[in-house]
Amino acid sequence: xxxxVESGGGMVRPGGSLRLSCIAxxxxxxxxxxxxxxxxxxxxxxxxxxxxxxxLLMHYKESVKGRFTISRDNAKNTTYLQMDSLxxxxxxRYHCARGWGVGIDFRGPGTQVTVSS
Numbered sequence: 097x098x099x100x101v102e103s104g105g106g107m108v109r110p111g112g113s114l115r116l117s118c119i120a121x122x123x124x125x126x127x128x129x130x131x132x133x134x135x136x137x138x139x140x141x142x143x144x145x146x147x148x149x150x151x152l153l154m155h156y157k158e159s160v161k162g163r164f165t166i167s168r169d170n171a172k173n174t175t176y177l178q179m180d181s182l183x184x185x186x187x188x189r190y191h192c193a194r195g196w197g198v199g200i201d202f203r204g205p206g207t208q209v210t211v212s213s
């Protein structure tokens with residue numbers, strides 16, 4: 097059974113930092129690109145960062161470039177999202193997803209990130 101379990105969310109003030117983790121199981125993690133997707137209430141899902149299988153290629157949505165860093169540890173079946181300089185508009189539920197773009201075929205239940213003063 098494919099599983100993706102996110103953790104690390106919480107409430108933080110503007111300018112703060114959080115590090116999200118996503119542990120994968122039920123499939124060969126190193127064979128897949130991974131993506132972080134977020135969804136705010138009343139909004140559609142928005143991809144924000146992806147990393148390819150070998151960590152040689154990363155892409156970021158323009159709004160998070162320079163503030164967020166995606167990484168992965170294939171030995172631990174885990175992908176990470178380091179989020180710095182958080183803004184109010186970063187408030188959303190953050191999901192990790194297997195695949196990239198139209199190739200995304202599974203996503204986890206997510207972890208809530210709330211940025212509030």
